Amino acid sequence: MLDLNADVRLYRLPVIVAVLMVCSFAVATAEFVLVGLLPQIAADVGVPVGVAGQLVTVYMLVGAVGGPVAAVVTRRVPRRGLLAATMALAVVSALWCAVAGSYGALMAARAGSALAQALFMAVASQVLMAAVPERRRTAAVARLFGGFALATVAGLPLGALVGAAYGWRVTFVAVAALAGAGLVGVWVAVPRLPVGDPGGLASSVRAVLGGPMLAGLAVTLLALTGFVAVFTYVVPVLRAVAGFGPGWVGAALAGYGVGTVAGNLIAGRVAPARIGRWLPAAVAALAVVLLVQDVVLRSPLALAGPVLMGGAAFVVVPLVQTWLMGRAGPAAAGLAAAVNVSVAGAAGALGAALGGVVLSVGWGPLWLAPVAAVPAGCAVVAALLVAASDRARRDAVVGAGG
Structure with a gap:
């Protein structure tokens, strides 16, 4: 199991929780923002809107299947490094979306975003459960999912506004910047975490x-x-x-x-x-x-x-x-x-x-x-x-x- 008590004394728990909430907001915005950009994306890559909508379907499928598989494959990887890797994947995938020149390339980039989101939420939940006292675990996990809530009411409309004003590719550059801020926060605020015994x-x-x-x-x-x-x-x-x-x-x-x-x-x-x-x-x-x-x-x-x-x-x-x-x-x-x-x-x-x-x-x-x-x-x-x-x-x- 993870035993973080000794390491966490060196950090302020609210900072760790806040950083992981920013990360969850970033990866969730990467998911939801596509909804408001579909017509632009479809026109740009030369496919009907209905076909472009399959980007949402594939995202869900990759997240649903890839998340548990990735959790199993990475269960012996140190947690902070794994959190950083998922956020790095989120950054790369968002930038890939921004420069994708074809529907196929965009599909691959969205698959990367889906995998990053699914694995991040699993690992971040595990880290918070281990980092905070038992009585505060529900509150910590709630804050993490608060990032998702904010993405639906802030990330999505703001992304749509940016896309309408400057183009959908700029929206994904902004998402990449947000994920990059989360990546920096993980390295600065989250302590080195032992793997523990994954069983x-x-x-x-x-x-x-x-x-x-x-x-x-x-x-x-x-x-x-x-x-x-x-x-x-x-x-x-x-x-x-x-x-x-x-x-x-x-x-x-x-x-x-x-x-x-x-x-x-x-x-x-x-x-x-x-x-x-x-x-x-x-x-x-x-x-x-x-x-x-x-x-x-x-x-x-x-x-x-x-x-x-x-x-x-x-x-x-x-x-x-x-x-x-x-x-x-x-x-x-x-x-x-x-x-x-x-x-x-x-x-x-x-x-x-x-x-x-x-x-x-x-x-x-x-x-x-x-x-x-x-x-x-x-x-x-x-x-x-x-x-x-x-x-x-x-x-x-x-x-x-x-």
Whole structure:
């Protein structure tokens, strides 16, 4: 396992957390920014927009498959060096995107970005779990995922604005600069980290694929499928259901960002040992928020809808990640983190597809949230299984002690 206590005394933990949050913001912006640039990219490299959209699909596939594989291959590599290597890959991939002269070259560059993101999030989660006291682990992981939240509400629109003003290639140069700042921060602020004992591969896989762990992964898959089904189409929902114009849509998205920050703060206050108790309530809150989203958006409190959705989702995400890594144990924590990030990517693809089906069959934006509440509601069952496994574990410890 990683034992960082002696090294971390030389550093301020908030600085380490802040640096890794900047890195997560950089790698997440590299993912999301493409959405606002697709028409420009398609025209520049000479492909239809639909074909250019496959850059998003390939990104998700590489992240989903490559993250766990890379975590296994690199499990004996020193952590700081590995963090730096992932950020270096993020820099190179973003610059490659900026200079890519063909669709194939751009596809390869996006694959590099996807691998960097997936591996970084796994390793950074593992480092934070080891670096901070147990009572602060959930808060640290929440800050890390806060970088993702900020990327959706700041990185994406700012990248689109830069692309509109100066061209999409300049946007990727800016992303490379941001990732480069994160790389420098890793070398300056993160101490040299021992590898620890990664354990045998077979035992790590068994730890990650055990029954309670599968329930935790199911929470990620189902809850985020529901969330992404709505968030992917949040702009047409705000226009069609709430009747918002461009200015109010911008205000609603800003409110969503406030909600994600609030959700991270709430999640950070849950002690790791109590996550199992609180997770069902957190997932149920997300399901309810999705279920009543249309009602809220048609009320005088319409701006509260995106705030509640962002807050509910970003309570669940860090809670599940922290619980999975703690339950897997130190030797398998990195693999557990990578697999959960992979499952989250799969949930993103499923959620976008689910929302697309709702719209394609003619139900309209009004039905997106109620349909999305179905998988989120199923996630509550998985969260109850997580809670039951924690209770059984505590009872077993008490019985053994008695």
